Amino acid sequence: MPLHWTVDSKERLVTAIADGHVTLEEVEDYIRMMNGAGTQSYRKLFDGSRGETDMTPEDMLAIGARLRERHASGKPGPLALVIPPDKADLVSRVLGILAAADRPMRVFSEVEPARRWIESLPR
Numbered sequence: 001m002p003l004h005w006t007v008d009s010k011e012r013l014v015t016a017i018a019d020g021h022v023t024l025e026e027v028e029d030y031i032r033m034m035n036g037a038g039t040q041s042y043r044k045l046f047d048g049s050r051g052e053t054d055m056t057p058e059d060m061l062a063i064g065a066r067l068r069e070r071h072a073s074g075k076p077g078p079l080a081l082v083i084p085p086d087k088a089d090l091v092s093r094v095l096g097i098l099a100a101a102d103r104p105m106r107v108f109s110e111v112e113p114a115r116r117w118i119e120s121l122p123r
Contacts, residue, residue, distance in 0.1 A: 002018060002020030002021055003027065003030055005033065012042045012123040013119075014034065014044045016044070016046045017050070018046075019050045022051050023053070024062070028063075031067065031070065040077065044077060045115060046081050047111050048082055048083050057093065060091060060093050060094050061093055071100075076102075078118060078121045080115070080117055081095070081108065082108045082109070082111050082114045104121060
């Protein structure tokens with residue numbers, strides 16, 4: 001599976017890495033995992049720098065709707081997103097939905113600055 005994640009309950013950090021072709025089903029599995037694991041308030045690092053997809057704008061909107069529902073269940077934790085510049089248009093709707101949540105959020109083009117930022121925030 002090209003979407004891998006780690007939940008570190010001690011650090012209150014979810015790290016997800018897209019490495020290869022990611023499908024809508026894999027993203028939905030990831031969202032279900034986060035819901036089931038009680039990670040709403042955890043810090044999150046999503047590294048999409050090596051990911052590819054053929055999801056449509058409608059698929060992206062569906063992901064955004066699922067994430068909006070998730071935000072309604074409690075205050076979401078900080079989020080660092082790594083998005084390559086050539087993918088910004090594809091994920092722009094989801095970014096807008098994510099940015100609407102009341103939480104610290106930053107978008108990066110490289111992993112290490114994103115990791116340093118998310119790890120600098122309180123657990």
